Amino acid sequence: MRAGGEDFEFEPADLVRAYIITKGRELPDEQQLSLITLVTATPEEGRRLNRLTPEEQRLLDICSAGYLSVAEVAGHTRLPLGVVRIVLASLTESGHLMTRPPVPRARNADKELLEEVLNGLHRKFG
Amino acid sequence: MTKYTADPLLWVLFLVLAAAVLVVVRQRKASAALRQEISGLREHYTDLEHHYTQSVASAQEQADEATKTVLKSAMRTLQGLAAEQQLILSRLQVKYGESAILQDLLEVDHTNSQFGRRAQSIAVLCGGWLGRHRDIASVYDVVRSAQGRIRHYRRVEILSQVDFGVSSRAVEPVALALAELLDNATSYSSPDTVVEINIRTVPKGVVIVVDDAGVGMNDEERARAERLLSTDRVTGVGGLGNPPQFGHAVIGVLAERFGFEVSVDSSSPYGGVRSVLLLPHELLTAVPERRVPVPAAAAPRPGAQPAVQAPAPAPVSRPAAQPAALPAAVPPPAPESYGSTEDGLPIRRRKRPMAIVPTTETAPHGAPASRSGEQTAAILGAFQRGTRSGRATQRDDEDQTTSTRGASSEGHEFS
Numbered sequence: 451m452r453a454g455g456e457d458f459e460f461e462p463a464d465l466v467r468a469y470i471i472t473k474g475r476e477l478p479d480e481q482q483l484s485l486i487t488l489v490t491a492t493p494e495e496g497r498r499l500n501r502l503t504p505e506e507q508r509l510l511d512i513c514s515a516g517y518l519s520v521a522e523v524a525g526h527t528r529l530p531l532g533v534v535r536i537v538l539a540s541l542t543e544s545g546h547l548m549t550r551p552p553v554p555r556a557r558n559a560d561k562e563l564l565e566e567v568l569n570g571l572h573r574k575f576g
Numbered sequence: 577m578t579k580y581t582a583d584p585l586l587w588v589l590f591l592v593l594a595a596a597v598l599v600v601v602r603q604r605k606a607s608a609a610l611r612q613e614i615s616g617l618r619e620h621y622t623d624l625e626h627h628y629t630q631s632v633a634s635a636q637e638q639a640d641e642a643t644k645t646v647l648k649s650a651m652r653t654l655q656g657l658a659a660e661q662q663l664i665l666s667r668l669q670v671k672y673g674e675s676a677i678l679q680d681l682l683e684v685d686h687t688n689s690q691f692g693r694r695a696q697s698i699a700v701l702c703g704g705w706l707g708r709h710r711d712i713a714s715v716y717d718v719v720r721s722a723q724g725r726i727r728h729y730r731r732v733e734i735l736s737q738v739d740f741g742v743s744s745r746a747v748e749p750v751a752l753a754l755a756e757l758l759d760n761a762t763s764y765s766s767p768d769t770v771v772e773i774n775i776r777t778v779p780k781g782v783v784i785v786v787d788d789a790g791v792g793m794n795d796e797e798r799a800r801a802e803r804l805l806s807t808d809r810v811t812g813v814g815g816l817g818n819p820p821q822f823g824h825a826v827i828g829v830l831a832e833r834f835g836f837e838v839s840v841d842s843s844s845p846y847g848g849v850r851s852v853l854l855l856p857h858e859l860l861t862a863v864p865e866r867r868v869p870v871p872a873a874a875a876p877r878p879g880a881q882p883a884v885q886a887p888a889p890a891p892v893s894r895p896a897a898q899p900a901a902l903p904a905a906v907p908p909p910a911p912e913s914y915g916s917t918e919d920g921l922p923i924r925r926r927k928r929p930m931a932i933v934p935t936t937e938t939a940p941h942g943a944p945a946s947r948s949g950e951q952t953a954a955i956l957g958a959f960q961r962g963t964r965s966g967r968a969t970q971r972d973d974e975d976q977t978t979s980t981r982g983a984s985s986e987g988h989e990f991s
Contacts, residue, residue, distance in 0.1 A: 463662040466717050468669055469682040470724040477679055530673030
């Protein structure tokens with residue numbers, strides 16, 4: 451009925467589509483989870499790992515070693531960024547992840563003060 | 577005596593008698609001939625009737641064939657377009673992943689999947705093209721794929737998973753058949769109820785149980801469904817009713833063609849229908865390694881063989897973990913590796929959920945006591961070689977730190 455080679459016309463698209471991975475959830479608020487929000491996994495107790503989808507498990511694994519920004523997490527997957535944000539938001543809601551607002555940008559230190567310190571050190575040890 | 581013989585009345589009587597006999601004989605003959613003729617005619621009639629039904633049947637068959645051929649090629653075009661659109665949508669989703677358009681793109685994607693499924697179903701009934709070739713996928717992913725092909729996918733809940741994969745030739749048919757079951761389950765139950773999927777291992781293979789909380793089927797519907805699922809179903813698109821009900825007919829064709837079993841004869845504990853799809857061992861494999869992710873920009877490669885894994889994007893970092901320099905195209909069969917990141921770095925799961933085959937090789941915890949000196953030396957030697965090669969590749973990696981790839985997934989550990 452079907453010749454074997456007939457099936458190979460198209461590059462197969464993903465078997466599991468992105469809207470299934472997000473389970474049809476909406477994009478989270480920009481304030482709630484922006485690109486530079488930091489996320490990390492919460493301690494393991496009290497979590498039910500078996501109920502996670504493979505994608506959630508994977509994102510959790512990526513986040514398990516320390517704080518990472520949302521953008522960085524997304525970079526490690528091949529999922530669209532928005533999809534990663536949705537899944538991360540749902541993981542946060544279910545208590546698997548903690549979020550922290552982005553680290554504020556470090557201000558430039560006072561150059562004169564630094565020079566004074568340097569001079570003082572030179573005087574003392576040099 | 578002569579008195580009697582001379583009696584003319586007697587003669588007349590005689591004559592009349594003779595004539596009567598003659599007439600009777602004649603009549604008999606005639607009626608026999610008539611009867612024969614009638615039976616001949618009857619035979620002829622049945623013959624004609626037979627011929628007639630035959631020619632009607634063959635004409636119908638021809639018409640069916642013609643319809644099937646036309647539909648088949650028409651659906652093929654539609655399927656191709658849906659598949660193409662799906663690829664475009666995948667690309668767009670990555671491209672506009674940061675913007676709010678993504679939400680709409682996901683919705684369009686959902687509609688497109690349903691559209692593709694409809695075309696696929698009709699094609700299957702016409703004995704046509706099923707769709708794209710798929711790689712081996714886990715049972716869970718096949719179920720989720722099926723979930724994505726129906727309108728009310730949000731109402732479907734997958735409650736359990738098993739550690740099995742579906743062989744590549746069965747991925748698409750099983751997903752399609754299950755999608756039809758889910759479509760029935762969600763269409764014939766009220767919109768605020770949940771359709772549950774349970775995946776379980778049984779001695780004969782793996783069953784996927786779909787329970788809905790609808791009104792169930794009456795005897796007539798049940799009989800119809802069972803007939804469609806059995807082998808003596810209607811073929812083609814005729815006899816599907818108006819509006820046509822594709823579901824069970826499609827499932828029946830697919831189950832027969834690919835060798836899985838579907839039954840809808842039990843009722844769900846929630847009052848609706850319980851459909852059970854049994855995947856025999858022939859269609860099952862081990863859980864597939866997660867595909868080496870292909871950068872989405874490179875996704876539409878025309879003519880690429882899907883069976884061939886995309887080459888590992890970072891062959892440099894692979895040998896670091898595995899000094900035995902495996903060919904890049906073959907993913908190393910490391911059981912604890914849970915796939916890899918964009919950079920080709922393996923991601924490891926901390927816990928393996930129940931393995932199919934228990935690893936009997938691992939010795940109990942008391943084992944180190946029984947190691948011989950040679951074994952200990954060998955282990956220490958291996959450790960030393962490992963750290964040395966690790967340090968060697970570390971230096972290689974440091975050379976690369978200017979590139980983005982060098983800023984690998986491990987980066988955050990050192991920050």
